[in-house]
Amino acid sequence: MTPIALVIVSTASSPLSSEEFRDGWEQLHRRLPPPTLWLETPGVAGAEGFGHALEQDPVAAQLPAGARVLLLRHAHAMIGPEVLERLGRALDAQDSPTAAHAFDPGFPPALAPDYCTVRGMERYLEQLGARELPPLTDSGQHDPLVTLTTVAAVRAGTVRSRAQWIPGAFVHDFANYHQARREDMLPLLPAGVNRVLDVGGGEGGFLQAVKEQRGCETHLAEYSEEACRVARTQVDHVWQGDFLTQAFTGLARQGEGAFDCISFLDVLEHANDPRAWLTRARLLLAPRGSILISIPNVGHWGVMADLIEGRWDYCPLGIHCVTHVRFFTWKTLQDLLASAGFQVEHLERVQVPAPEDWARHWAHSPRLKADAGSWDTYAFLVRATPLKEAPWA
Numbered sequence: 001m002t003p004i005a006l007v008i009v010s011t012a013s014s015p016l017s018s019e020e021f022r023d024g025w026e027q028l029h030r031r032l033p034p035p036t037l038w039l040e041t042p043g044v045a046g047a048e049g050f051g052h053a054l055e056q057d058p059v060a061a062q063l064p065a066g067a068r069v070l071l072l073r074h075a076h077a078m079i080g081p082e083v084l085e086r087l088g089r090a091l092d093a094q095d096s097p098t099a100a101h102a103f104d105p106g107f108p109p110a111l112a113p114d115y116c117t118v119r120g121m122e123r124y125l126e127q128l129g130a131r132e133l134p135p136l137t138d139s140g141q142h143d144p145l146v147t148l149t150t151v152a153a154v155r156a157g158t159v160r161s162r163a164q165w166i167p168g169a170f171v172h173d174f175a176n177y178h179q180a181r182r183e184d185m186l187p188l189l190p191a192g193v194n195r196v197l198d199v200g201g202g203e204g205g206f207l208q209a210v211k212e213q214r215g216c217e218t219h220l221a222e223y224s225e226e227a228c229r230v231a232r233t234q235v236d237h238v239w240q241g242d243f244l245t246q247a248f249t250g251l252a253r254q255g256e257g258a259f260d261c262i263s264f265l266d267v268l269e270h271a272n273d274p275r276a277w278l279t280r281a282r283l284l285l286a287p288r289g290s291i292l293i294s295i296p297n298v299g300h301w302g303v304m305a306d307l308i309e310g311r312w313d314y315c316p317l318g319i320h321c322v323t324h325v326r327f328f329t330w331k332t333l334q335d336l337l338a339s340a341g342f343q344v345e346h347l348e349r350v351q352v353p354a355p356e357d358w359a360r361h362w363a364h365s366p367r368l369k370a371d372a373g374s375w376d377t378y379a380f381l382v383r384a385t386p387l388k389e390a391p392w393a
Contacts, residue, residue, distance in 0.1 A: 116319055195219065263291065
C-alpha cells in the first residue's frame, strides 16, 4: 500500500482536554508513526478547511499530487487493524475513487456493531471483512469521520466528487464521551425530585435532559475545568473541583442534606476510593433522597472472551477505559453500596448478549457455575437509598 504522507485533523474539540481523549490521540499517532506529517485545523472540519491547512504549511504544500492524505473530521476516532490498508487498496484499484471513507457507528454497514472492547472491535472487523460487501457510493448524506484521499483531491476540493464508503473499513467515534445525555437513566429518577446533583457529569448533558423532563434545579460537580465551561451554559449550578472536598459554598450547611438525588453515571469506576464518594453523597442527600448509579460489568462476555484470548486492552472508553481503576460485578457493586450505607431499590441491566454458540459452550463447561445473566450484562443501572443506620454507626 502506498504510505500515508499527511494527516489533516480538525482539533476544534481538543484531543488533550481529558485523559481519555489524550489516550485516544496517542493511539492515533501510534497507528501512523513518523515520518507521517500531521496538520491540525482548530476550526470546523471540511474540504475548505483541510485544503487551507495543506496550502498554508510549507512542507505539506510541497507534497506531490499523488501523495496519500488521511482526513479526520475530529481526533476522537479508534482505528482498528487493516482499516487503513483497506482504504488504501480501494484507492489502488483500477477506476479508483477520489477518496475512500470508513464507516462509523453513525453510518453502520450491514452488520450491526456488537463490540464492547478493543479486541471485540477487531472481531467485528474480521466479520465485516469476511462479508466482502461492495463499496457504496458517497451520497453526501453522512459526513465521514475518516477519509483516505490524495493531495490532488484536497487541493482541488474534489474529495467527495467520486468517493466511496468501504464497508470492510470501520472506525469507532467517541467524540461524545463527555456529552452524553444518558436519557436511559431518566426513568430511574424518583418522583418528587426538586434538586439533582450529578457527580462527574462532564459537560452536563444528563442534567440538561433532567431539566427538560422534570424542571429540577440542576447541580454539577465536575473536576474538568474545560467541561465546566461548557456545562455552565446548560446547568443551573456548576461546582468545579474535587467532589470529596467541594465546599458547596452558598448552600446551607455546605450542601449537607441539600439534594433529592445524586447521580454517579459511569463515574465510580474512575475513583480510587468509590466508597468515600458514596459516603459523601449520603451526607449530602435530603431525607428520603436516593442515588443513581450506572456502572460497567467486568463480568461481561466481551471481557471474558478477551481474557481467554490473553487480551485486556486499555482504550479511551468502555469497560477497559484507560482511566478505570476499579472494576465491578453485580456482587461487588452490592458489597460497595452496603459498605457505604445504601440498599438497592431498583436495578436494570443493559443487555449485550453473548453469541449463542459461545453461551452454550460456557453454560456446559464442567466445574463452572455459569451465570448467563452476568455475561449478558454490559452495565448495571441502579437506584439506591440510604439504610436507616449506616454499617459504621
